[in-house]
Amino acid sequence: MSDEHGFSTRAIHAGQAADELTGSVVTPIYQVSTYKQDGIGGFRGGYEYSRSANPTRTALETCLAALEGGSHGFAFASGLAGQDAIARSLLVPGDHVVVPSDAYGGTYRYFNQIAKPQGVEHSIARISDVDAVRAAIRPGQTKAVWVETPTNPLLGIADIEAIAEVAHAAGAVLVVDNTFATPYLQRPLDLGADIVTQSTTKYVGGHSDVVGGAVVTATSVSVPGFENIADRIAFHQNGIGGVAGPFDSWLTLRGVKTLAIRMERHCDNAEKVVDFLQGHDGVGQVLYPGLSTHHNHEVAARQMKRFGGMVSFRLAKGEDAAVKTCAAVQLWTLGESLGGVESLIEHPARMTHSSVAGTELEVPNDLIRLSVGIEDVDDLIADLREALDIHG
Numbered sequence: 009m010s011d012e013h014g015f016s017t018r019a020i021h022a023g024q025a026a027d028e029l030t031g032s033v034v035t036p037i038y039q040v041s042t043y044k045q046d047g048i049g050g051f052r053g054g055y056e057y058s059r060s061a062n063p064t065r066t067a068l069e070t071c072l073a074a075l076e077g078g079s080h081g082f083a084f085a086s087g088l089a090g091q092d093a094i095a096r097s098l099l100v101p102g103d104h105v106v107v108p109s110d111a112y113g114g115t116y117r118y119f120n121q122i123a124k125p126q127g128v129e130h131s132i133a134r135i136s137d138v139d140a141v142r143a144a145i146r147p148g149q150t151k152a153v154w155v156e157t158p159t160n161p162l163l164g165i166a167d168i169e170a171i172a173e174v175a176h177a178a179g180a181v182l183v184v185d186n187t188f189a190t191p192y193l194q195r196p197l198d199l200g201a202d203i204v205t206q207s208t209t210k211y212v213g214g215h216s217d218v219v220g221g222a223v224v225t226a227t228s229v230s231v232p233g234f235e236n237i238a239d240r241i242a243f244h245q246n247g248i249g250g251v252a253g254p255f256d257s258w259l260t261l262r263g264v265k266t267l268a269i270r271m272e273r274h275c276d277n278a279e280k281v282v283d284f285l286q287g288h289d290g291v292g293q294v295l296y297p298g299l300s301t302h303h304n305h306e307v308a309a310r311q312m313k314r315f316g317g318m319v320s321f322r323l324a325k326g327e328d329a330a331v332k333t334c335a336a337v338q339l340w341t342l343g344e345s346l347g348g349v350e351s352l353i354e355h356p357a358r359m360t361h362s363s364v365a366g367t368e369l370e371v372p373n374d375l376i377r378l379s380v381g382i383e384d385v386d387d388l389i390a391d392l393r394e395a396l397d398i399h400g
């Protein structure tokens with residue numbers, strides 16, 4: 009289903025035609041490992057074995073590709089399984105990759121503790137600064153530039169178009185982690201990225217009930233030597249086997265159908281929470297790409313439809329106030345992850361980002377990260393106000 013259809017039409021219908029056998033309106037859960045062959049090698053619909061392909065997963069993969077505007081979609085057991093398939097498809101020992109300075113902790117851990125011992129080198133660059141990315145590239149050795157935007161948890165913004173130019177000039181592939189924005193708010197492939205990935209555990213699934221990852225490749229890749237990127241990803245997806253199972257694929261499909269309306273509500277609520285935080289004495293800096301004071305607001309406004317549901321802020325009184333505020337809220341759930349319908353609060357330095365303490369990715373200890381859900385925003389604000397009035 010092409011871009012001629014709107015986003016929600018694609019989310020609800022791409023890859024999800026009514027089941028041919030029964031007319032089932034919802035894509036069935038094909039809970040099956042193997043398929044009867046009509047004579048040796050006579051595969052019905054190309055299905056042979058469910059690691060290689062499964063109809064429920066195919067529906068999800070087709071839908072994900074349609075939403076990102078790419079040629080091929082791939083669904084994995086987790087966001088990190090998808091990232092691993094990308095890394096193995098692009099990088100061999102001796103190669104080099106540029107990684108954002110406030111990358112998702114698991115992405116950094118992957119490059120630092122898994123890829124590096126296997127001979128793949130990396131440099132850390134402040135991804136909101138195109139010159140810093142350019143300087144981190146090692147001509148001839150850098151095969152990939154990894155971008156996350158907005159970043160986690162500092163809500164930094166990378167200029168995808170500008171970085172695509174820099175990466176391609178050096179013969180490197182641009183990979184964008186689109187988890188925070190989702191294809192509803194931002195389409196990296198349209199801006200020159202070659203591969204887009206996301207943790208569908210977050211907004212795409214949207215209900216905190218499934219772990220999964222997506223990889224989508226561009227229709228035409230801009231880097232010589234990497235034209236067959238979709239084939240390489242497919243090879244590694246099957247060869248390593250970190251695939252999304254049928255039920256997980258089905259849950260993710262169920263989630264993605266409402267992505268657009270959920271994202272609009274996440275954005276509405278986040279904007280109101282930001283307004284409230286800016287007016288509270290206990291709150292220091294508020295980090296949100298929608299603020300005109302954000303260092304890269306112009307870039308965010310250019311490449312994003314709206315600014316998303318993630319908000320971070322610093323407590324004027326420091327770490328103790330941040331920790332106590334996280335403990336005092338009632339409606340906000342203290343927890344890791346993000347992107348579900350329910351609002352979450354967390355202290356990155358001690359929770360999601362504790363593994364990067366003491367590294368270049370360390371985050372301020374007075375920082376609180378919010379994943380603003382789709383509850384009634386007045387209730388969310390009242391709960392935050394009560395906690396901040398006491399501890400902020």
Ligand SMILES: *Cc1c(COP(=O)(O)O)cnc(C)c1O
Binds near residue numbers: 087210220
């Ligand atoms: C959660 C997350 C990941 C990893 O995804 P999993 O599904 O947990 O493996 C990658 N990138 C970002 C930005 C994330 O938030």
